[in-house]
Amino acid sequence: MVIEVENLVKRYGPVTAVDDISFHVDRGEVFAMLGPNGAGKTTTVEIIEGLRTADSGRVSVLGLDVSRVPADVKQRIGVQLQAPSLLPRLTVGEILTLFASFYRHSLPVHDILELLALTESRKVLVQNLSGGQQQRLSVAMALINDPDIAFLDEPTTGLDPQARRGLWTVIQDMKHQGKTIFMTTHYMDEAERLCDRVAVIDSGRIIALGSPQELIEGYFEEKAIQFEATPPPSEEALRGLPGVTNVVIDASEVVVYSSDIPDTLSSLLRLAETEGLTDQLEDLHVRQATLEDVFLKLTGRRIRE
């Protein structure tokens, strides 16, 4: 175990931001924390990183007590904050050289630039970088000391699809080198694809923890029928269809969860026909439940609001 969190509590006045959280992360794992804004993700991560102190509970990182020897822990972890936090009047190369000097051991700047496709921007001032380039630079800064654990707070936000896939490769390569990645993300597909385990956190508590597959299977035996219709059919009518376990209507987007897809689907089409909606059912498809569905079911909210 490279991270061990036991009964962590952090309060801000009357608000309990982190409410008795316990979990562990194994070596070589890609671990994600999912949750709506204000759920306590950032506070938890920052306590583990040694940026904040907990009110109670115990955190051990790489076998070290973060509250006792924060500097030793910081030597061996890499941190990317959600805000890029860059010095605007330095170049990409300069800022990486600067950060490399903070550590006893660091990777050659050249290699890191290559890894995050920043070689051509080496001499560009940070203030002239695009949002995506700044985001990649802030990841590069987190990896400059060849950390045993990389903490990445929404690393792919603001990246174009190609850069996103590029970063996924970087994360998978690190995993293969035996490094641990602790990340947060808003992208459920990303979490499903990349992560060995996810913790869903809401109101300062972990409400679900497991591999994406375990979570989906644990919460959904059913599959989902999804379509768009304007106006959408009434919720009661949909709930009355055979096999339906749940219905979520969000504006024109309708998701019907069903444990008996053939039965539900044929009744749905008959319903549409009698109500004269056939022409208006768009993008009708049947899909597996996803982490997004799990999240919705657990928290009653979509992750992006």
Next chain:
Amino acid sequence: MKAFRMKAFSRLLLADFKQFLRDRVALFFSFAFPLLFMLIFGLVFSGEENVSYGVGLVSEGDSEAAQMIAQGLQQVPIFEMSEGDLEGKLAELRDGDLRAVVVIPADIDASMAGGRPADITAYYDPTQTTSAQVLLPILREVIGEMNRQLTQQPVPLRLTEESVQVHQLRTIDYMVPGILAMSVLFLGIFGGLPLVEWREKKILKRLGATPLNRATVVCSQVTYRLAVSALQAVIIIVIAYFAFDVHVVGSWLYLFGLLILGTLTFISIGYLAVSRARTTEGAMPIVQLVQFPMLFLSGIFFPADMMPDFMRPIVEAIPLSYLGDGFRQIMVDASPLHPMPLNVAVLAAWLVVSMALTIKLFSWE
């Protein structure tokens, strides 16, 4: 461990300098602004030494005594005399072409013969403070001398004037140490702003996630400010020497010692001023609020005894007054306002107190 901290420190220092050199606003205020200030002052005051005051003379009658007075006035080297009628001369005075108008009455001979004092009237503009301070005493002196000659009285007492100052101080000699003190004030008092910006942009937080300790961050910032301060001082002193012939007569060692002490003091005050400010926009007015009174009440550009009495305690408390006086003593050997050890002690006291308060109050997040 130590070697690796040195590496972080020197990299951080290098980064501070690079960022400074790429910041045009900072460059302007550090170098161009003090020089501009000095050039303007230098040009405005460079003519001061052979200044002359226009004085209008109105003789209402053509008497012997009137001629004598006119001659007496013409002998005053800084008076530029011109004659005319009362109305014309008063108009010139109001337009600011003349500094004073002296009127000799027509009946002067008659009055003197009759043993009555003749009234010689001097018109002046009281808003022109130099007129009141310079012209009137000279006029009194001239008239007094006339009286003595006319009455043929012996001279029981005579004042012999001898300057004890080794070299005559010109206005520019007085200004240059003031400009140096002003640049130290600016450099130091604005020193806290980068940290506020770093705090606001979460750069301090990001640095906090590395093994770098806070002392290294602060030390690199202070060292870089000290270096810029020294560079600024050298440039000001060199330009003052070549453009205005201002010589540093005292010890360079003392000068730079005082410069370092002053810079540290104002950096501390600057840090203290912004220790709780959340944003750069919020910090700026606080810094201005500290800086402006200090600049204008300190007496670095004009003598502090011009201040009203109730301001004196404030003037006496302002550290900039002591820095300016110290620079003035070392650089141009001006007569001290305070003994040198007091200057050093006051600056050091401000340094210690504001540093202690900053350590207590400064919010890192």
